Amino acid sequence: MINNLILLVGITLMYSTPLVFGALGGVVSERSGVVNIGIEGMMVVGALAGAAGSYYSGNPWVGFLAAGICGALIALPHAIASISFAADQTISGVAINMLAPGIALFACRALFDGAAMTPVVPKLPKIFGENALVGTPFASLNVNVSTVIALALTVLIWFVLYKTKWGLRVRAVGEHPAAADTLGVNVYGVRYVCVLVSGMLAGFGGASMSIAIMSQFTQTAISGHGFIAMAAVIFGKWTPVGAYLACLVFGFTQALVVVLGGGNFAIPSSILSMLPYIITIIVLVLFVGRSVAPKANGTPYIKGSR
Amino acid sequence: MSKLEQFLRSRLAAAIAAVLAGLIVSGIVLAAAGFNPFEAFSVLMQGAFGRPKYIANVIIKATPILLTGVAVSFAFKTGLFNIGAEGQYILGTVFAALVGITCNLPMVFEIPLVILAGTLGGATLGAFIGWLKAKFGVHEVITSIMCNWIAFYLCNFIVMSDAFHKPNSSSAVITNPSCWTVLLPEWKKSKEGMAALSNIPWLKEMLLKTDLNIGIIVAIIVAIVISIVLNRSKLGYELRAVGFNNDASKFAGIPVKRNIILSMLISGGICGLAGALNITGISPHTVTLLAAMENYGFNGLSVAFIAGCSPLGCIPSSILFASLLYGGMSVQQMLGAPSEIISIVIGTIVFFTALPGITPKLADLVAKKNKPQGPPTVSKDGTPLPTAEKEA
Numbered sequence: 001m002i003n004n005l006i007l008l009v010g011i012t013l014m015y016s017t018p019l020v021f022g023a024l025g026g027v028v029s030e031r032s033g034v035v036n037i038g039i040e041g042m043m044v045v046g047a048l049a050g051a052a053g054s055y056y057s058g059n060p061w062v063g064f065l066a067a068g069i070c071g072a073l074i075a076l077p078h079a080i081a082s083i084s085f086a087a088d089q090t091i092s093g094v095a096i097n098m099l100a101p102g103i104a105l106f107a108c109r110a111l112f113d114g115a116a117m118t119p120v121v122p123k124l125p126k127i128f129g130e131n132a133l134v135g136t137p138f139a140s141l142n143v144n145v146s147t148v149i150a151l152a153l154t155v156l157i158w159f160v161l162y163k164t165k166w167g168l169r170v171r172a173v174g175e176h177p178a179a180a181d182t183l184g185v186n187v188y189g190v191r192y193v194c195v196l197v198s199g200m201l202a203g204f205g206g207a208s209m210s211i212a213i214m215s216q217f218t219q220t221a222i223s224g225h226g227f228i229a230m231a232a233v234i235f236g237k238w239t240p241v242g243a244y245l246a247c248l249v250f251g252f253t254q255a256l257v258v259v260l261g262g263g264n265f266a267i268p269s270s271i272l273s274m275l276p277y278i279i280t281i282i283v284l285v286l287f288v289g290r291s292v293a294p295k296a297n298g299t300p301y302i303k304g305s306r
Numbered sequence: 307m308s309k310l311e312q313f314l315r316s317r318l319a320a321a322i323a324a325v326l327a328g329l330i331v332s333g334i335v336l337a338a339a340g341f342n343p344f345e346a347f348s349v350l351m352q353g354a355f356g357r358p359k360y361i362a363n364v365i366i367k368a369t370p371i372l373l374t375g376v377a378v379s380f381a382f383k384t385g386l387f388n389i390g391a392e393g394q395y396i397l398g399t400v401f402a403a404l405v406g407i408t409c410n411l412p413m414v415f416e417i418p419l420v421i422l423a424g425t426l427g428g429a430t431l432g433a434f435i436g437w438l439k440a441k442f443g444v445h446e447v448i449t450s451i452m453c454n455w456i457a458f459y460l461c462n463f464i465v466m467s468d469a470f471h472k473p474n475s476s477s478a479v480i481t482n483p484s485c486w487t488v489l490l491p492e493w494k495k496s497k498e499g500m501a502a503l504s505n506i507p508w509l510k511e512m513l514l515k516t517d518l519n520i521g522i523i524v525a526i527i528v529a530i531v532i533s534i535v536l537n538r539s540k541l542g543y544e545l546r547a548v549g550f551n552n553d554a555s556k557f558a559g560i561p562v563k564r565n566i567i568l569s570m571l572i573s574g575g576i577c578g579l580a581g582a583l584n585i586t587g588i589s590p591h592t593v594t595l596l597a598a599m600e601n602y603g604f605n606g607l608s609v610a611f612i613a614g615c616s617p618l619g620c621i622p623s624s625i626l627f628a629s630l631l632y633g634g635m636s637v638q639q640m641l642g643a644p645s646e647i648i649s650i651v652i653g654t655i656v657f658f659t660a661l662p663g664i665t666p667k668l669a670d671l672v673a674k675k676n677k678p679q680g681p682p683t684v685s686k687d688g689t690p691l692p693t694a695e696k697e698a
Contacts, residue, residue, distance in 0.1 A: 077657065081657065081660055081661055082660075085662075086662075087660040087661045087662065088611075088660050088662070089660075090387060091611045091656060091659065091660035092657060092660040094607050094608065094611060094656060095608075095611075095653050095654070095656035095657035095659075095660060096653070096657070097653075098608060098649055098652050098653035098656055099649065099650060099653025099654060099656075099657060100653070101646075101649060102646045102647070102648070102649025102650040103335075103646075103650060105644065105646040105649075106335065106339070106644045106646040106647060106650065109644040109646070110339050110644070114642070114644070220598055223598060223599075224451075224454075224455065224599070227389075227451045228451065230447065230448075230451070231447070231448040231451050231452065234445045234447065234448050235448060268466070268467075270459045270462040270463035271459070271463055273455075273459045273462075274455070274456050274459040274460065276455075277452040277453070277455045277456045278452075278456060280448075280452050281444075281449055281452050281453075284438075284442075284448065284449070285442045285444060290442075290443030290444075291443075
């Protein structure tokens with residue numbers, strides 16, 4: 001029983017990590033007023049960049065950084081479109097979701113002789129070292145270092161958003177850009193930074209799948225994680241801590257599936273797999289209810305317009 | 307306004323510019339990867355329209371995404387982002403397959419029954435999402451995403467269940483042929499049919515080598531009907547009003563909550579119809595084990611956005627999309643260029659359709675250029691002079 005509980009905690013943390021990165025990205029972007037549906041695509045790019053970077057340098061940390069940079073790069077067109085060109089952010093995000101996996105797979109095939117996956121690459125380390133705790137019930141608590149980074153970033157982003165001048169500006173730009181502009185805040189600048197950071201975080205999320213949970217990039221490494229992360233943003237009411245907890249809820253339900261699936265329960269696996277999604281809906285209906293987006297979320301800011 | 311300027315201000319110009327941009331960007335990517343972009347595009351066109359068989363397959367591929375595109379457009383115009391088209395499509399296939407397997411009526415009853423079942427499946431899921439939003443205020447995007455996966459696993463559950471699994475396969479039992487909507491299934495294989503068709507080789511190829519079915523006709527009719535409902539009916543007016551301004555609609559006495567549910571019900575129903583038509587229209591005529599999302603719904607998003615969320619615009623947009631998808635396969639086969647280039651083409655096109663300002667800016671340039679040649683069209687304080695009318 002205790003063993004199962006520990007296993008549950010370990011798997012919860014593992015599954016939630018990529019989601020946390022993605023959701024934090026969503027929070028940062030949307031708090032500044034730019035809807036980011038493209039998280040999924042940015043995560044795919046990050047997953048490839050992470051694996052490829054790790055493969056070519058032999059150092060998973062280089063991969064992790066490469067994932068952040070490439071995530072930001074693929075977020076750049078979204079930023080240009082939605083900030084400078086006042087584009088429809090939903091459409092631009094959908095375009096990124098189409099474009100980014102295409103670019104990732106195209107690059108993968110170009111780099112690795114036409115294969116849609118990378119070879120096995122060096123992974124990010126675990127917090128207590130690779131073989132620590134093996135054989136003890138606590139083995140599953142030896143989580144990957146990316147899990148800790150995700151938690152640290154959650155705290156950091158919470159701090160920046162709510163305790164610093166910078167964060168106040170981001171929130172002001174997301175709620176009432178015209179007012180912020182009047183007070184001398186560079187609305188476009190803030191939004192650009194936020195969208196690029198959002199892409200970087202999503203890129204990290206992709207890497208935390210490809211070089212932490214798995215040890216290679218595959219075509220299906222990221223399948224819907226970005227969308228779940230997006231849901232976690234709304235679920236967590238657009239706050240970093242809320243989004244983190246939402247990802248934990250989601251990771252927990254998935255862990256439940258793993259633990260239950262391995263046990264003596266005669267539930268078909270397809271029905272078990274539905275569980276996380278059903279539980280999420282129930283939790284949303286019972287405990288969360290209406291969530292209110294940042295007021296200017298999704299509306300482009302045009303200087304001088306009323 | 308000159309003709310050119312007028313054209314540049316139209317939606318069509320924006321769409322054409324987006325398609326061109328898509329081709330240019332992907333051409334650059336192809337060239338960078340060492341492929342000849344012109345060769346690739348000619349192979350693409352050949353692969354999509356080079357033979358009657360290919361054209362038929364493009365039409366078959368366009369059918370479901372035309373419908374999901376119309377569904378997404380409809381929801382979008384009423385202020386809802388139906389990212390759940392995928393799940394509603396899947397549920398449509400499941401409901402249609404279940405009825406198609408269990409009931410075996412004469413064709414005239416069976417086909418409408420199966421199609422109705424699929425539509426109902428999608429509509430139920432759509433209405434559920436709408437109800438959650440109207441009743442509990444849960445954002446439709448989250449519930450849609452969750453419902454996509456629930457539908458996905460439900461489909462796999464049905465396929466693998468004892469009652470419906472076809473032994474030694476990865477699919478459910480095949481539906482009764484009485485619900486199939488393939489064009490002239492008996493006649494085209496009969497002696498008279500063969501004899502008649504041998505005179506018309508292109509039709510022979512289309513009918514015998516593909517699953518050409520009635521789906522596209524249904525889909526086009528739906529697109530037209532939805533366009534009329536949206537733009538010409540009281541219901542459409544109310545739905546759009548809710549989309550524009552929730553509070554104002556409430557004040558004007560429009561039942562906002564009912565309309566949210568209704569809008570999602572209709573949108574979901576169209577997605578379900580797309581699923582049903584794929585079950586009745588193309589082999590294997592049943593649901594199969596899903597390994598990943600098939601993207602019929604997600605592609606509908608792209609189709610809708612390329613069309614500027616106009617239901618009628620979805621017709622050319624879905625044909626374009628389907629020809630890229632289908633033609634893209636031969637790019638990989640013939641040139642060895644990764645077929646993902648197609649995602650890049652489509653992604654770029656969608657991206658540029660999101661930028662509304664490009665062709666109007668060109669129009670401004672044209673207007674500026676034309677100005678010194680003709681009489682001034684605008685007086686000093688910016689009000690148009692009467693002569694401006696004549697020039698247009």
